[in-house]
Amino acid sequence: MEPMKLPGPKAQAIIERDHAVISPSYVRGYPFVMDHGQGCDVWDVDGNHFLDLAAGIAVTSTGHSHPQVVRAIQQQAEKFLHISSDYYHSGWVELGEKFNEIAPYAEQAVSFMTNSGTESVEAAIKLARYHTGASQFIGFLGGFHGRTLGSLSFTASKPVYREGFYPLMNGVVHAPFPNPYRPILETKPGEDYGEVVVRYIEEEILGKLLAAEDVAGVLVEPIQGEGGYIVPPPGFFPALRRLCDRHKILLIADEVQSGMGRTGKWWAIQHFGVEPDIICVGKGVASGIPMGAIIARQSVVTWPPGSHGNTYGGNPLACAAALATIQLIQEGYMQNAAEVGEFAMDILAEIQVRHPNIGEVRGAGLMIGVDFIKNHSTKEPYPQFRDRVVDLAFERGLLTLGCGKSTIRVSLPLSITRQEIERGLQIFEQAITVAERETEGVLEYVA
Numbered sequence: 001m002e003p004m005k006l007p008g009p010k011a012q013a014i015i016e017r018d019h020a021v022i023s024p025s026y027v028r029g030y031p032f033v034m035d036h037g038q039g040c041d042v043w044d045v046d047g048n049h050f051l052d053l054a055a056g057i058a059v060t061s062t063g064h065s066h067p068q069v070v071r072a073i074q075q076q077a078e079k080f081l082h083i084s085s086d087y088y089h090s091g092w093v094e095l096g097e098k099f100n101e102i103a104p105y106a107e108q109a110v111s112f113m114t115n116s117g118t119e120s121v122e123a124a125i126k127l128a129r130y131h132t133g134a135s136q137f138i139g140f141l142g143g144f145h146g147r148t149l150g151s152l153s154f155t156a157s158k159p160v161y162r163e164g165f166y167p168l169m170n171g172v173v174h175a176p177f178p179n180p181y182r183p184i185l186e187t188k189p190g191e192d193y194g195e196v197v198v199r200y201i202e203e204e205i206l207g208k209l210l211a212a213e214d215v216a217g218v219l220v221e222p223i224q225g226e227g228g229y230i231v232p233p234p235g236f237f238p239a240l241r242r243l244c245d246r247h248k249i250l251l252i253a254d255e256v257q258s259g260m261g262r263t264g265k266w267w268a269i270q271h272f273g274v275e276p277d278i279i280c281v282g283k284g285v286a287s288g289i290p291m292g293a294i295i296a297r298q299s300v301v302t303w304p305p306g307s308h309g310n311t312y313g314g315n316p317l318a319c320a321a322a323l324a325t326i327q328l329i330q331e332g333y334m335q336n337a338a339e340v341g342e343f344a345m346d347i348l349a350e351i352q353v354r355h356p357n358i359g360e361v362r363g364a365g366l367m368i369g370v371d372f373i374k375n376h377s378t379k380e381p382y383p384q385f386r387d388r389v390v391d392l393a394f395e396r397g398l399l400t401l402g403c404g405k406s407t408i409r410v411s412l413p414l415s416i417t418r419q420e421i422e423r424g425l426q427i428f429e430q431a432i433t434v435a436e437r438e439t440e441g442v443l444e445y446v447a
């Protein structure tokens with residue numbers, strides 16, 4: 001496929017106006033200027049067509065502008081747009097009931113609605129402090145939980161997120177995330193690396209730094225997102241749950257990216273057979289309408305009226321979009337994510353065989369990471385190659401997004417078909433091939 005010359009003239013003009021009035025703190029990897037979208041297809045303002053493999057950072061779970069979601073928003077918009085969280089409305093209650101139905105808890109689930117992922121994390125931090133009376137937390141290196149000052153205190157995937165913003169919230173200690181591909185703690189033969197990390201928390205963090213009774217919660221992504229789409233080993237979450245139970249610490253699963261059916265189950269933590277105490281929700285929950293939530297075990301939600309709230313919590317448009325989204329996920333898209341996710345992993349495994357720059361393909365359902373390396377024996381990340389693949393894919397009509405040091409995230413809409421995946425991954429492989437030609441001889445292959 002011939003590469004497009006991008007940006008086109010209309011896109012270029014909008015980008016120039018953007019630079020004058022929009023904060024430069026946003027990262028724009030490449031110059032895509034959206035005009036409209038439908039399902040997995042998007043068009044820019046110059047009429048160029050792209051296949052969206054990134055789903056707006058894992059947000060457009062039902063694809064772009066799914067007719068059922070659009071209709072639900074339109075119908076609600078005609079009734080009322082806002083009433084505030086001082087009052088009641090049926091859509092909000094219905095969404096709470098839905099969350100209770102899909103929550104991974106044996107006991108009743110109670111929800112607090114937010115407007116974004118970071119606000120969900122802030123709510124989880126406050127609830128954990130309130131409920132336990134403790135103030136300290138454990139987070140993980142490589143984690144991403146948002147950019148407001150509380151959530152930023154946990155975010156540890158890149159220094160740029162923190163640089164210039166100190167002091168952050170006091171009381172967060174970071175443990176290594178159990179990355180089985182690049183472990184940093186020593187593992188004895190036959191040991192589960194996830195259990196090794198939990199032992200480190202017990203012996204080094206709780207043994208030397210924090211009294212367990214001062215710890216309110218452990219905040220963790222069941223599959224690390226921004227940090228590189230890293231799937232922990234099977235022993236990690238059961239061991240972490242046991243540690244939390246031993247010390248009466250709350251286990252908070254940040255499912256903002258991994259939740260809402262993306263991995264083929266409602267919540268990624270369900271792949272590990274563990275019940276958390278609080279779940280943070282965001283991104284894919286309302287197909288793109290700003291919305292988030294925490295869903296907690298009822299016995300944890302002990303805060304009284306006035307202790308936490310927000311103006312837009314349970315916004316009627318967001319609730320309508322979320323209810324339509326959940327219905328679509330329930331009626332087929334979650335099953336689709338599991339099935340076509342395996343299909344995509346199989347194709348990517350074949351691509352990996354043909355392209356030694358791919359060190360690992362990993363993930364669950366439609367949360368897949370492709371990790372590019374420079375050296376097979378050291379697994380040295382190769383960010384320049386990854387960035388080039390992203391650009392070459394864009395010029396060939398494919399939207400992708402990086403994560404971690406040298407990974408591309410394949411976070412497809414849950415509605416994607418096998419044909420669309422085949423088409424997208426064909427372009428993806430072409431981009432890799434061109435990047436290989438450009439960098440010939442750089443890879444140090446040590447079998």
Ligand SMILES: Cc1ncc(COP(=O)(O)O)c(C=O)c1O
Binds near residue numbers: 057121257258
């Ligand atoms: C796991 C996780 N938590 C929290 C957030 C923050 O969400 P938001 O950008 O909506 O504040 C993100 C965003 O990427 C995320 O991936």
